[in-house]
Amino acid sequence: MDIRNKKLSDDEFYGIRKEVMEQWPTGKEVNFEEAIDYHKAMPESKSFSRKLANAKKERKTLIQPRAGVALIDEHIKLLQYLQDKGEADLLPTTIDSYTRQNRYEEAEVGIKESIHTQKSMLNGFPAVNHGVFGCRSIIENLDTPVQVRHGTPDARLLTEICYAGGFTSYEGGGISYNIPYAKDVPLERTIYDWMYVDRLTGIYEEAGVSINREPYGPLTGTLVPPSMSNAVAIIEAMLAAEQGVKNVTVGYGQCGNLVQDVAALRVLEELTEEYLEKYGYEDVTVTSVLHQWMGGFPQDESKAFAVISWGSSVAALAKATKVIVKTPHEAMGVPTMEANAQGLRCTKQAISLLADQELKSSALELEKAIIKGETCAIVDKCFELGMGDLALGAIRAVKAGVLDIPFAPSKYNAGKMLPARDFEGAVRYLNVANVPLPRELKDFNQGKIEHRAKMEKRKASFQMVIDDVYAISKGRLVGKPK
Numbered sequence: 001m002d003i004r005n006k007k008l009s010d011d012e013f014y015g016i017r018k019e020v021m022e023q024w025p026t027g028k029e030v031n032f033e034e035a036i037d038y039h040k041a042m043p044e045s046k047s048f049s050r051k052l053a054n055a056k057k058e059r060k061t062l063i064q065p066r067a068g069v070a071l072i073d074e075h076i077k078l079l080q081y082l083q084d085k086g087e088a089d090l091l092p093t094t095i096d097s098y099t100r101q102n103r104y105e106e107a108e109v110g111i112k113e114s115i116h117t118q119k120s121m122l123n124g125f126p127a128v129n130h131g132v133f134g135c136r137s138i139i140e141n142l143d144t145p146v147q148v149r150h151g152t153p154d155a156r157l158l159t160e161i162c163y164a165g166g167f168t169s170y171e172g173g174g175i176s177y178n179i180p181y182a183k184d185v186p187l188e189r190t191i192y193d194w195m196y197v198d199r200l201t202g203i204y205e206e207a208g209v210s211i212n213r214e215p216y217g218p219l220t221g222t223l224v225p226p227s228m229s230n231a232v233a234i235i236e237a238m239l240a241a242e243q244g245v246k247n248v249t250v251g252y253g254q255c256g257n258l259v260q261d262v263a264a265l266r267v268l269e270e271l272t273e274e275y276l277e278k279y280g281y282e283d284v285t286v287t288s289v290l291h292q293w294m295g296g297f298p299q300d301e302s303k304a305f306a307v308i309s310w311g312s313s314v315a316a317l318a319k320a321t322k323v324i325v326k327t328p329h330e331a332m333g334v335p336t337m338e339a340n341a342q343g344l345r346c347t348k349q350a351i352s353l354l355a356d357q358e359l360k361s362s363a364l365e366l367e368k369a370i371i372k373g374e375t376c377a378i379v380d381k382c383f384e385l386g387m388g389d390l391a392l393g394a395i396r397a398v399k400a401g402v403l404d405i406p407f408a409p410s411k412y413n414a415g416k417m418l419p420a421r422d423f424e425g426a427v428r429y430l431n432v433a434n435v436p437l438p439r440e441l442k443d444f445n446q447g448k449i450e451h452r453a454k455m456e457k458r459k460a461s462f463q464m465v466i467d468d469v470y471a472i473s474k475g476r477l478v479g480k481p482k
């Protein structure tokens with residue numbers, strides 16, 4: 001398949017659409033013109049894009065949970081509770097794992113079992129099976145804008161149904177929902193399928209309905225160097241802009257060192273705007289999202305609240321437009337609505353205490369310069385590999401290990417680059433492998449790792465990576481030698 005980063009033509013898009021709509025019976029419920037009218041009849045207060053744009057202007061950090069259950073009435077009850085008792089500024093609809101794999105038959109069984117047992121037998125909301133009108137009943141019973149959150153390599157039908165169903169924001173991307181989520185799906189496939197998603201978003205935008213897109217920032221959420229996740233987010237934002245997306249939220253998963261995390265988020269938003277501008281996408285509104293700690297969580301709920309507060313502080317000090325909130329049930333699985341609301345209120349309290357403060361220091365400026373230099377080196381190499389075409393470049397960059405996501409399940413990921421924490425817990429490159437860092441940045445990373453080795457009286461080695469992966473379960477950030 002010959003991929004090019006070019007806006008899909010109408011013939012191409014509508015040709016694909018015919019096949020997409022046949023993938024499940026509810027595809028027949030989608031009527032584009034009617035959907036546009038439906039969106040235009042919605043109050044502006046339900047527009048995700050608008051709420052994010054206002055928050056950016058007011059330098060506010062909005063709070064948003066993850067949440068999704070199998071049946072419509074229960075999902076409405078859950079989201080109303082998170083809106084009213086959780087004080088959520090933005091709401092999600094987390095999609096179940098079967099739907100994410102296009103296994104709608106099994107999602108249907110899960111719905112039936114949930115009705116029978118009166119318990120959610122799915123780990124999220126099966127939006128394709130519930131269809132356009134099932135989705136609309138969610139939207140019509142809430143006052144807050146709602147976003148679709150998932151992990152779907154082929155999300156084309158899900159997008160059609162969710163957009164027609166009134167959702168006004170959509171997470172994911174052709175790299176970020178492939179490499180960390182799939183074992184054996186070629187990048188060409190998902191980058192092309194996500195061009196469809198972004199082209200559909202552009203068509204809604206051109207019809208006067210703005211829908212926000214959010215590449216999935218954290219990737220594997222395990223020791224991903226900030227410049228690596230930033231590079232993927234920037235690339236996906238640019239691929240989306242080529243298809244006509246005008247409102248994008250770039251994301252980052254908290255890594256643990258406060259200065260590095262604040263620096264990473266600030267650089268991410270600034271660099272996304274710079275690259276969009278540089279490549280001629282002038283009118284895109286860029287916002288940012290901090291994902292609270294994506295690593296292992298303590299079982300003890302009081303300790304879990306400490307982790308949630310810590311992530312909230314990073315979001316506030318980084319002036320993130322939005323923060324995705326964890327819950328005190330994170331170590332157990334899908335949270336109860338009460339626990340989910342507790343995570344939200346804990347986050348809101350921490351953010352309001354820090355709302356008038358901003359982190360400023362020379363260490364922050366240095367970290368921003370480091371992350372900016374590394375991120376630009378990776379993104380620019382992708383352009384070079386694609387001879388100016390970013391889609392082609394991204395595909396080649398993954399093959400070459402220029403884009404290399406640690407601990408990713410995808411067999412297409414090189415998995416050669418090795419990250420480890422430095423003595424202060426910042427994530428550094430232990431072994432850059434084929435990540436194209438300039439000499440002085442390679443040396444900077446090496447110096448930080450050597451400093452840790454010296455302080456811990458051991459050699460820099462893979463053992464540090466193993467220690468860092470297990471550290472959290474021992475309540476620590478940096479994995480100290482035994």
Ligand SMILES: CC[C@H]1O[C@@H](n2cnc3c(N)ncnc32)[C@H](O)[C@@H]1O
Nearest residue numbers: 066067068069094123124330334335
């Ligand atoms: C990206 C992984 C994150 O999504 C969270 N998650 C996945 N499904 C749900 C769900 N149905 N409700 C609440 N949180 C959820 C999970 O706890 C983890 O923090």
